Amino acid sequence: MIDNGKVDNMPSDYSDSNEISTASSKTIATEIHAYYIHEIVVALGCLLRWSKPNKGLDEVVKWIASDKFALSKIKSIAASKKEEVSRLLTDSIRETQYRLDVTAIKASIRTLLHSSQSKRNNLMKFVEAILAGDPSQAGAVKTLRDDLMKKTIELGYPIPIMPQPTSAQVAEINKQQKNPVKLLSVTTTIRKLAIKLNQGELVFDKQTFELGIKNEVLKFFTEEETKKLGDLFPKHLQEGIALGFLNFGLCRRNNGWHKDSNGRDIVDLNNSSPE
Numbered sequence: 001m002i003d004n005g006k007v008d009n010m011p012s013d014y015s016d017s018n019e020i021s022t023a024s025s026k027t028i029a030t031e032i033h034a035y036y037i038h039e040i041v042v043a044l045g046c047l048l049r050w051s052k053p054n055k056g057l058d059e060v061v062k063w064i065a066s067d068k069f070a071l072s073k074i075k076s077i078a079a080s081k082k083e084e085v086s087r088l089l090t091d092s093i094r095e096t097q098y099r100l101d102v103t104a105i106k107a108s109i110r111t112l113l114h115s116s117q118s119k120r121n122n123l124m125k126f127v128e129a130i131l132a133g134d135p136s137q138a139g140a141v142k143t144l145r146d147d148l149m150k151k152t153i154e155l156g157y158p159i160p161i162m163p164q165p166t167s168a169q170v171a172e173i174n175k176q177q178k179n180p181v182k183l184l185s186v187t188t189t190i191r192k193l194a195i196k197l198n199q200g201e202l203v204f205d206k207q208t209f210e211l212g213i214k215n216e217v218l219k220f221f222t223e224e225e226t227k228k229l230g231d232l233f234p235k236h237l238q239e240g241i242a243l244g245f246l247n248f249g250l251c252r253r254n255n256g257w258h259k260d261s262n263g264r265d266i267v268d269l270n271n272s273s274p275e
Helices: 026-035 037-048 057-065 068-074 079-096 103-111 115-132 137-148 167-176 180-198 206-220 223-229 232-247
Strands: 203-205 257-259 263-266
Touching: 026 068, 037 057, 037 103, 037 137, 057 068, 057 079, 057 115, 057 206, 057 223, 079 137, 079 180, 079 232, 103 115, 103 180, 103 232, 115 137, 115 203, 167 223, 180 206, 180 232, 203 206, 206 232, 206 263, 223 232
Parallel strands: none
Antiparallel strands: 203 263, 257 263
């Protein structure tokens, strides 16, 4: 389990001399973040809206790290890297969920509707437990249950679309975030995917879509800032786009996109799946 930035409760027979693999800490943290991205978004959204100020990221990270998939990944690295995985996971969540809003939250809930009942039950239990004793618990749990426990795979209403950040907000992001390109590409991707979904355009050309994201993100930066980033700009842009797609349960392995007869990647929002 991760507690106060540290991972503990590891098996007693596990040590540096007993390494199972040499997987990098960053790779493990990235895989854990990607696997639990929907739970992270929804849980943080509930805590930010409903809970006391001292609850949030730390509680979510602890919960994730105690789950089966995360534990299996943590066990695959040297004991000396446990704290590093904890820090990298927390940093990754913080840098990409900095502007967590209703668009991202509803998108993740919609994706979780395509998941197993047990996966949704676990999230409900966590939110209920973490809010135990808070006056807001009943309202928070009811609001989440009404969405998350639907018998359909769609929300039944349009995802609310938050506006793009203002110049002042972008300036704040640039000041506070070490990777603003990635963050802004995540939020832009989620926003544009939500618009596609609301408009009923569930199947579309991936390259054209990503070009639109690039053009929007470029507007947030001066030409000088873009040149200064060099090759890091397209790298961070693509990392953000990939996370935005994951927020909607889209990746190649689950046919979130596939090749058409002309060899172009076609996105299909019908294939959203968090598993």
